[in-house]
Amino acid sequence: GAVVSQHPSWVICKSGTSVKIECRSLDFQATTMFWYRQFPKQSLMLMATSNEGSKATYEQGVEKDKFLINHASLTLSTLTVTSAHPEDSSFYICSAIRGGGSAYEQYFGPGTRLTVT
Amino acid sequence: GENVEQHPSTLSVQEGDSAVIKCTYSDSASNYFPWYKQELGKGPQLIIDIRSNVGEKKDQRIAVTLNKTAKHFSLHITETQPEDSAVYFCAASSPFSGGYNKLIFGAGTRLAVHP
Numbered sequence: 001g002a003v004v005s006q007h008p009s010w011v012i013c014k015s016g017t018s019v020k021i022e023c024r025s026l027d028f029q030a031t032t033m034f035w036y037r038q039f040p041k042q043s044l045m046l047m048a049t050s051n052e053g054s055k056a057t058y059e060q061g062v063e064k065d066k067f068l069i070n071h072a073s074l075t076l077s078t079l080t081v082t083s084a085h086p087e088d089s090s091f092y093i094c095s096a097i098r099g100g101g102s103a104y105e106q107y108f109g110p111g112t113r114l115t116v117t
Numbered sequence: 118g119e120n121v122e123q124h125p126s127t128l129s130v131q132e133g134d135s136a137v138i139k140c141t142y143s144d145s146a147s148n149y150f151p152w153y154k155q156e157l158g159k160g161p162q163l164i165i166d167i168r169s170n171v172g173e174k175k176d177q178r179i180a181v182t183l184n185k186t187a188k189h190f191s192l193h194i195t196e197t198q199p200e201d202s203a204v205y206f207c208a209a210s211s212p213f214s215g216g217y218n219k220l221i222f223g224a225g226t227r228l229a230v231h232p
Contacts, residue, residue, distance in 0.1 A: 006160075034219065043206060043222045044161070093160050106151065106220060108160040 002098045003027050006109035013084055013116055021079045021112045023094030029074035030096035034106070035067070038091045050077040084116045119144040119211035123223025131231055136197050138226045140207035141189040149210035150183060150190045151220070154203045161206060165192070197230045204228070 003026040013019050023033055031052045036044040048069050049057040056069035066088075068080040077096075081088055093111040097104050120143040130136050142150075148169040153161035167174045167181045167190065174181050178197075183190040190209075194201055204227050208220040 004160075043224050046219060046221075049219060104149075105163060105166065107163055108153070111158075111160040113158075 002096070002105070002107040004094065004096050004107050004109040006094055006112050008112060009110060010113040011115070013114070015085055015116055016083055018080055018082045019084055019114060021081075021092055021094075021114075023077045023079070023096070023109055025075045025096040025098070025107075028096075028098045030077075030098065031074060032097040033071060033077040034095045034097075035069060035077075035079050036093045036095065036108075038093060038111075040091075044093065047079075081114065084114070086116045089114055089116045119147060119209055119221040121207060121209050121221050121223045123207050123226060125226060126224065127227045127229070129229045129231065130197050132197060132199060134197055136194045136201070136228055136230075138192045138205055138207065138228075139189060140191070140209070140223050141187075142209040142221075143188065144209070144211060145185075145188065147209040147211060149220075150181070151208050152179075152181060152192050153206045153208065155206060155225075156203045164205075194228075197228075199230050199232055202228055202230045 005024045007022045033050040035047045037047050038044050046059050047062045050069045050071040052071045058064045071077045091111050091113050095106050095108040123140045151166035154164045155161045165179050165181050167183050178195045180193040204225045206225050207223040211219050211221050
């Protein structure tokens, strides 16, 4: 399958600081990437859709000023958690669309575990 | 919007037995139904998918069936092995104005395969 990487795999930060998470599609170009959040023993919750060259589309209830998304190129999207607080601690997972038309597939990265102290 | 229900939430089988996980969806416009396997601390791994123009798809020990009329799809794992133990998520596409359907996930099924 296609390869999607995330960096870092885990990060611990202090409350009030900002954290940037990178998502890269390693062997394909992705005009569309998604950012998910997952709490322990729960399903994946879509936060936003990241489109290369345009503004991200956020899901209802997700603060766009807190979770900044930049899709800088066809292989890189970043999620910045600004002014992080303990309640932002979670597992953040990105995914990327490979292919197009009726033959697309969605691949996920390995996730980034964020702990805010 | 789309809603996906997944059952059972937990499933325990003996090695060699079959495991079946079922999902229902609400949006008749959904046309893509992938299944993901997630191991502890890792991202979801795409294991098989099916599109609305196909009723069944098989890949070695894994098969997926789709009933568009009833709006349900199922994952079948035969000859289960301990390494199949993980959380499995079904998903259904939800029409998205950007051109790609965003996925709506089921709640997950925790599968345990006992030696």
